[in-house]
Amino acid sequence: MIDRRNFLILSGAAMVLPAAAKAEAETGALDPQMVFHDPDAPALGNPQGDVTLVEFFDYQCPFCKKNHPVLEEVMAEDRGLRVVMKDWPVFGPVSLRAARLVLGAQENGAYATALEALMATKGRLSDAQVDKTLNAAGVSVPKAQAGYQSARQKIDAVLARNDRQASGLGLFGTPGFVAGRMIYPGALDKAALTEAIRVARHPQG
Template sequence: MISRREVLLAVGATLSPVTVRARQAPSLSEVLFDPALPVLGNAQGDVTIAEFFDYACPYCKVLHPHLKQILEEDGGIRLVMKDWPINGDLVSYASRMVLAADRLGHYAAAHAAVMELTAPLSHGRIDNAMRDRGVDVAEVRDALDVHLEAIDALLLRNQSQARALSLPGTPAFVIGTSLHRGALEPDQIREAVAHARKRG
């Protein structure tokens, strides 16, 4: 019997000329079910999508409203957001602040606020966008002080997994047991979800 780990590795090997060696690759559970990951959609959904993303990634921003629509259409999707801040210190700041907001129960609002920014990121724009969504930035900063070590450990795990899976950048997805090393159109995401359900 092929394990879920082997399925992920086999799919990864077919999608890239760079073969991921088993001893380096994370398990499917590590990618999809890290308990520190924020979850959107149905936490008990039958199909999990993990998106490796960056708050300054233009493709991630374009896809954001489509992902929201897909979650609304399909109540069975569990979406986990895997911050991979590869575009500089401001993205790292955004990731830390939004993940700290998650500790206060405000992840969805904070994530949408920063993802929907159209102007270039700055500390002030990130903070103001969160405030405009009703998130208390002072409380978020306090939470960040308390949880910084755990948040940075999560960011490091995401980065290590992205490198082990030979991801070239953001966005990238794991949908069910399938690895997609690049941007997808909304209909491709729907098709991948349907395929994941067929595979069970």
């Protein structure tokens, strides 16, 4: 099992083969390739970026939501940054439903809109608030639900992988970030986030 002290990965590594997901599930081992290049995990920013930042988050986590505009600002300024969003619904059933709906919206090309809408909310959520927020943003909840149902096996599998990876990395809550060889539990302000990306881009100093 890879932990915080021996988590190693090379920048710019090739995309992982789908078989790696099955191997990770069967062995329980944490595959760094799947952390950074899970083909079913949504990615923002530059798809060909030279640095990948991974965030484990929950739509009900106040620190995740407060940190999200900072992440967006850094992403807008750093055109070489790729950001992988890992839903880790640790706040219960509402979080799990929200994650499934947003990933279902991805099947209809509405992932970014759904993500931004829920990340702009305040505090804890109810199912009704999730639906109202998505609908107000122009994301059809019935279509998102249908998208989830059509890809249920894939979406539930990526959520399960996210959970295993977060635990394997030693994270105890959201948000949690991974960049290069380093794991950063908790929210990061702009300076800390920029420094984490710099270290990942230039690991030798």
